[in-house]
Amino acid sequence: PGESFSGGMHTHMNQEEVFYILEGTATFETPNGDHEVGADEAVRFAPGEYQEGRNESDDQVRALAMGAPREMGETRAKVPCGECGADYHVTEVDETGVTLTCPDCGSVVEP
DSSP states (O other), X not given: OOOBSSSXXXXXXXXXXXXXXXXXXXXXXXXXEEEEEETTEEEEEOTTOXXXXXXXXXXXXXXXXXXXXXXOOOEEEOOOOTTTOOSOEEEEEETTEEEEEOTTTOOEEOO
16 A cells, blocks of 8 residues: 555656556556556556556555566656756666656756
8 A cells, every 4th residue: 555666657668568457456647647447457558658556545456567578778757857847857777776867957866
């Protein structure tokens, strides 16, 4: 309860994602509103579609998340840049954690 699949609204520019809900009900936030997906249901997001999946219920949610192709390519977080106003940051993940970099001005946000 209260957890997110990813930690924030994001998209993969070269990878589609499919979430199959095994148990419970997951809520997926998109730019077009929230969508609930229940047990034995699936939802698909094409490359470039922003979404965040989370558990807004008091019950457990178990899900199978699949992405194709395996290499996700550039991932964008829908976090506006406070320096230049760009509407997203490029997400970089390495052994030290997650870094968000503005593609326009290069400012870095560490979540």
